[in-house]
Amino acid sequence: MRQAGERNLILIVVTVLGVVASSIVLVGGLQASESAAASFPSITLPPGCTKPADGFLVIASKYGYNDSLLEGAGPSKPWPVITVTQGQMVNITVCNVDTTESHGFQVSTYFDNTIESIAPNQVLHVSFIANKTGTFQIYCAIFCFIHIFMEYGQLRVLS
DSSP states (O other): OHHHHHHHHHHHHHHHHHHHHHHHHHHHHHHOOSOHHHHSOOOOOOTTOOOOTTSEEEEEETTEETTHHHHTOBTTBOOSEEEEETTOEEEEEEEEOOSSOOEEOEETTTBOSSOOEEOTTOEEEEEEEOOSOEEEEEEOOSOOTTGGGGSOEEEEEEO
16 A cells, blocks of 8 residues: 555656646746747658648647647647648648657547557657547647646637
């Protein structure tokens, strides 16, 4: 029983440290006067990391999905937002440009039957038909240091 309690305490401490570290990075990023693009060195995309024709490209990195950290993603600001129409084939290429950490990618209702993990410098191709209207969460289902900012993406399916 004590071991389970100790494991829970360690998990809580690691989670808090990750949130604190992310918050420090966020504050520094928001206070910087440089544009987000100028703040980062150019990245090398993994092989196969290209925007699909009539589709969407999502870059997972130490700054979240499509730099969600710098975009201020949160409960009141979804990021990234993908908008499609009902019946449309949705093609998403997700590229993990992080060199050290895996990231997850899920879309509630449409792409959430299994937990998807994308290893560093790997690519995931996702396709589905948007057959239900509404707003659906795009999120990371595995713990990573930028995890908190990878919870607020949205797929908007319009009629």
